[in-house]
Amino acid sequence: MIRVLIVDDEALVRSGLRMILEAAGDMAVIGEARDGDEAVTAVARLRPQVVLMDVRMPGTDGLTAAARVLAGPDAPKLIMLTTFDLDEYVHEALRLGAVGFLLKDTPPRELATAVRTVAAGQAMLSPTVTKRLITSFVDKTPSRAESARNRLASLTAREEDVIKALARGLSNAEIGRELQLSEATVKAHVSRLLAKLGLANRVQAAILVHEAALT
Incomplete structure (x- = not known):
């Protein structure tokens, strides 16, 4: 089972992501966090393989949390979540070492595929997103x-x-x-x-x- 941590300040988003991932059958959501500080603590405590992290959150945002998470030992694979398909914060997260980003309205099947892809050690960027980002x-x-x-x-x-x-x-x-x-x-x-x-x-x-x- 792929161990996943979900980080988003909206409970409804966290609940929806959990339902999608757990329905896939080969991944388990082992925890949730509401902001960047909770995310850093949860990563250290739960040791997830993959983290889905909202880029924009009140308090400690996703970018700050990403830098702290990715600098730690045995860092998980990090996918940034965003409402926008081109975001300078996401770009900076990719430079820090995040392995991909997804829109929050990504279809369920694509979301599960993305988690499997990064868990296997590959980056997750669609050709369209790659071209526009670059x-x-x-x-x-x-x-x-x-x-x-x-x-x-x-x-x-x-x-x-x-x-x-x-x-x-x-x-x-x-x-x-x-x-x-x-x-x-x-x-x-x-x-x-x-x-x-x-x-x-x-x-x-x-x-x-x-x-x-x-x-």
Whole structure:
């Protein structure tokens, strides 16, 4: 069972998310929190695998809580929840190490899939969301583009194919089908290229590719 913590200041939202996730059959909501302070305490006490965290809450907000949670030992996978599909706070959370974000009106099946995806170690960004997020927030200055291209020059041809597909928001399985590779091989390529580039996650890799204008 995937152990999930839900963090949102609205009881109705927490209740709805709990019903959706527990109906999936392979995940258990082990706790809820109403704000960032409660979230940090709950993570330390309950040790969830995945945290669904609202980005905007009274008191200690989701971004502040995300920084504290992700800085701790054995940090859980963190998905930010937002009412808006493009939010500078979510972008900052991704830079901190969150592995994805979801709109609060995400269909139940997609929500469950997202939790499974991040629990398995992959980032959760749909191609549409990836494109809009990257387009709005990447540094497009010539010096930054040159720096990004220089970093990517260390990749092999196959690693470059993988990271370009990754930057389009494709999952490991989708990349494998496109490049005729097994999912395990794609996962190994992603791990190696992240280590080679000194990146924390797939989102940072996507940003780098877009800054290099390779898409």
